[in-house]
Amino acid sequence: MGTVQVPLWLLLLLSLLAAAFLLERLLLPGVRVVLRRRMRALAEELSQRWAVRLQPFKLAKKRAVEQALTHDPEVLRCAEAYRRERQLSWREVEDLLASYAREIVPTFNVYLYYRLGHALARRVLRTAYLVRVGFANKRALSAVDPEASVVFLMNHRSNADYLLVAYLVSRHAAISYAVGEWAKVWPLDTFIRRLGGYFVRRNTADPLYRKVLERYVQMAAEAGIAQGVFPEGRLTRDGSLQPPKLGLLHYLLKRFDPQGERDLVFVPVGINYDRVLEDRTHAFAESSGPSRFSWAGVRQASAWALRMGLRALAGRAQRFGYAAVHFGVPVGAKQLLAEVGELRGCDGETYRAKVAQVGERLWERVAAAVPAVPFPILCQALLACGGRGEKSRVQKLFAQLAGFYRSRGLLLPELEPGALYRHAVQLGLTRKLLREEGETLAVVAEQEPLLRFYANSLAHHRAL
Helix, strand or coil, X not given: CCCCCXXXXXXXXXXXXXXXXXXXXHHHHHHHHHHHHHHHHHHHHHHHHCCCCCCHHHHCCHHHHHHHHXXXXXXXXXXXXXXXXXXXXXXXXXXXXXXXXXXXXXCCCHHHHHHHHHHHHHHHHHHHCEEEXXXXXXXXXXXXXXXXXXXXXXXXXXXXXXXXXHHHHCCCCCCEEEECHHHCXXXXXXXXXHCCCEECCCCCCCHHHHHHHHHHHHHHHHCCCCEEECCCCCCCCCCCCCCXXXXXXXXXXXXXXXXXXXXXXXXXXXXXXXXXXXXXXHHCHHHHCCCCCCXXXXXHHHHHHHHHHHHHHCCCCCCCCEEEEEECCCEEHHHHHHHHCCCCXXXXXXXXXXXXXXXXXXXXXXXXXXXXXXXXXXXXXXXXXXXEEEHHHHHHHHHHHHHHHHXXXXXXXXXXXXXXXXHHHHHHHHCXXXXXXXXXXXXXXXXXXXXXXXXXXXXXXXXX
């Protein structure tokens, strides 16, 4: 019997293919079975220990949801009109539908969300911030019907908002976020999908894409999935609240039946920080022109993250101050539509006007829920003094503002005004945004846009 010789590269290739075959056919099926059992056990544990209701739709396989979406009657009617208008073959339209559904539908992993995700969010947030939570009416929030579809409406201050709110409500619901295209980079996009997030092309005019997105949002709401929506659509640039975009609200209300058993409950959520991680990027955006991708910016952000990580490992990490979330009083779509009138049967203009009324009322509730934290209050006080003032005068105005917010239940830190003032001043001095000149406290001239960015977060409360 002769010897068969093969090149080394061919041997390595054959070994690799054999290993892949064994992995795919023998090992992975068993691993999948074990993981599914663990996820089912975790879901049962959460439902008993945390009262988390994980709807079957959320636990459904991604492929099954994609099939339901691409074969939905409304989507198919839109696809047929789209095909005729653009003179495409049905095969081309099917490929488009499949790609849109694949892009939008998440792959929720309960184990990743509640084991790794929850632990990571807790560690990061507690290391970086002093987290505080407030409630306009905690009893009303806890009394929300478990069968209702809940939508958390939030102002958008930082990319940390996603972690902050998801972590704080994780004992009650697993939030599915609408995420912009900025996060569609590997491996971040995979991680977001596994946590239940779905991607939204915010400025596309493609009617077929918008119909697929519309039906996914409606199907999720009808299944009772808790959703998180940032109506502003993007991070605030000047620190103030931006006019809301009503696209997702339109989708949610379009199929809502006021006579149905399941209500659509909106929970207004206000978010604020002593320090927003992206503050310089936004506060100086207007003076530096349109923001563009920059490798220098990537290197700078990476170096900053590395320094913070090394400090944390060395036990010398410094917190950025307070991160506060305030939950407003929930309101149901049935109540809102009783106030503005039934949407079904309205012509296009009347329908849009009524949706806008609902959006305005909801956004007013979100604005009223934005909490006050020390550094933005200090920024308001200093800017009211023209950017500089005697410490006694600044502190007196700070105390007046703090009293105003506390009387409305919006001042979340529990410290007395003197301690809050010292905390805020220390933050400003540490970041070299403020300087002390004897008994005078002044804003560093070139940093004034940054202080206005923080002061604007509370401007709509009209405390001054």
